[in-house]
Amino acid sequence: MATTTTSTSSLPYEKERRIAELAVQRAAILSKAVYNSKVKGTLEKSDNSPVTIADFGAQALVFASLRNNFPDDNIIGEEDSGDLRSNKELASLVFKAITEAVYSNTTGQSSSESSSSNELGVINNEAEMLDLIDKGDCTDSGKGRVWALDPIDGTKGFLRGGQYAIALGLLVDGVVTVGVLGCPNLGEEGGVLLSAVKGQGTVVRPLTSDFSTLPDPSRVTMNPITTTSDATFCEGVETGHSNHNLQAKIAAGLGITKPSVRYDSQAKYAALALGEAEIYLRLPSSMKYEEKIWDHAAGSLVVEEAGGVAFDMYGEKLDFTTGRTFKKNKGVIVMPKAIQEDVVRVVREVAIEVYGGKSSL
Numbered sequence: 001m002a003t004t005t006t007s008t009s010s011l012p013y014e015k016e017r018r019i020a021e022l023a024v025q026r027a028a029i030l031s032k033a034v035y036n037s038k039v040k041g042t043l044e045k046s047d048n049s050p051v052t053i054a055d056f057g058a059q060a061l062v063f064a065s066l067r068n069n070f071p072d073d074n075i076i077g078e079e080d081s082g083d084l085r086s087n088k089e090l091a092s093l094v095f096k097a098i099t100e101a102v103y104s105n106t107t108g109q110s111s112s113e114s115s116s117s118n119e120l121g122v123i124n125n126e127a128e129m130l131d132l133i134d135k136g137d138c139t140d141s142g143k144g145r146v147w148a149l150d151p152i153d154g155t156k157g158f159l160r161g162g163q164y165a166i167a168l169g170l171l172v173d174g175v176v177t178v179g180v181l182g183c184p185n186l187g188e189e190g191g192v193l194l195s196a197v198k199g200q201g202t203v204v205r206p207l208t209s210d211f212s213t214l215p216d217p218s219r220v221t222m223n224p225i226t227t228t229s230d231a232t233f234c235e236g237v238e239t240g241h242s243n244h245n246l247q248a249k250i251a252a253g254l255g256i257t258k259p260s261v262r263y264d265s266q267a268k269y270a271a272l273a274l275g276e277a278e279i280y281l282r283l284p285s286s287m288k289y290e291e292k293i294w295d296h297a298a299g300s301l302v303v304e305e306a307g308g309v310a311f312d313m314y315g316e317k318l319d320f321t322t323g324r325t326f327k328k329n330k331g332v333i334v335m336p337k338a339i340q341e342d343v344v345r346v347v348r349e350v351a352i353e354v355y356g357g358k359s360s361l
């Protein structure tokens with residue numbers, strides 16, 4: 001099978017997919033280097049969630065690739081440079097981490113490798129890095145081409161050596177059209193890179209430590225189960241982000257007896273696409289919390305192109321047109337198409353009973 005790097009065919013969104021894959025892989029290389037270094041630079045954000053050198057550095061690197069290749073596209077990204085501008089020492093550490101993990105690796109490499117680094121965008125200095133990080137401030141997700149990036153999804157998982165993901169999606173007029181999920185701690189050693197283009201299926205390849213290489217892809221499809229009692233749930237590790245008690249009640253209602261698989265982060269979407277589980281439930285622990293666009297863009301397409309569907313807890317499609325957060329959806333449920341009717345019926349009943357109907361949003 002030809003790799004996309006050498007393919008001469010011109011499938012729709014082929015360049016977007018390849019650049020997104022390479023950009024996410026490069027950010028994954030940085031994240032592993034930060035994990036293996038002594039200094040993580042962890043800060044607490046105003047919503048009490050952590051952010052690290054890896055989150056800022058990955059956002060800068062992916063945005064460098066997007067700006068270099070698609071300068072007219074808009075971007076929504078989780079992070080901004082505020083905490084770095086008020087903490088010069090941390091800003092220097094982020095730039096140093098990028099330089100060491102990415103650019104110092106290119107010295108002495110072949111010209112093809114350094115040209116790949118140029119293609120993915122070069123960050124020349126700290127000021128440029130800070131400006132790049134702020135390119136993800138778009139607020140309108142419904143029109144034109146908008147990339148959505150979670151540079152490190154599941155920062156808590158990342159910090160404890162659990163699952164985390166680098167999630168990059170491209171919305172075209174509010175529809176997720178390209179999705180790439182890098183999961184450095186999932187599947188084989190070194191992790192996996194999943195990607196999907198709308199209408200073209202989902203593929204997986206190993207994440208490599210070489211920026212310029214995308215190994216041959218293999219097609220992935222969700223497990224083709226037809227009864228809910230054969231399913232395994234995938235849910236979060238953090239009880240604060242989703243309602244585990246309610247999810248257990250739903251599992252019982254669906255006749256599920258197998259213990260759930262618990263993973264941090266949106267690597268849960270990847271786990272479903274790879275057949276490690278079949279149903280991902282994320283029922284809100286608080287109705288005040290609005291799920292973020294960048295948490296679900298890439299994963300929802302990766303699962304849909306592998307034979308699944310991603311809905312809200314009322315069984316309606318996720319509406320990515322409402323800006324940085326979902327305004328018309330609460331909770332997320334993901335499952336193979338073959339069992340969607342049964343899962344939606346049971347989850348919807350519980351959702352209405354516990355949270356009230358959709359009109360209460």
Ligand SMILES: Nc1ncnc2c1ncn2[C@@H]1O[C@H](COP(=O)(O)O)[C@@H](O)[C@H]1OP(=O)(O)O
Nearest residue numbers: 049152153154155236237238241264265289295
């Ligand atoms: N209060 C919250 N409710 C729901 N999700 C949250 C909350 N705070 C952070 N998250 C996001 O939930 C995801 C992790 O979920 P899980 O608990 O299922 O592993 C991450 O995307 C994390 O964002 P982040 O990207 O900042 O890590």
Ligand SMILES: [Mg+2]
Nearest residue numbers: 049050078155
């Ligand atoms: Mg975060």
Ligand SMILES: [Mg+2]
Nearest residue numbers: 150153154295
């Ligand atoms: Mg996230």
Ligand SMILES: [Mg+2]
Nearest residue numbers: 078150152153
């Ligand atoms: Mg994040």
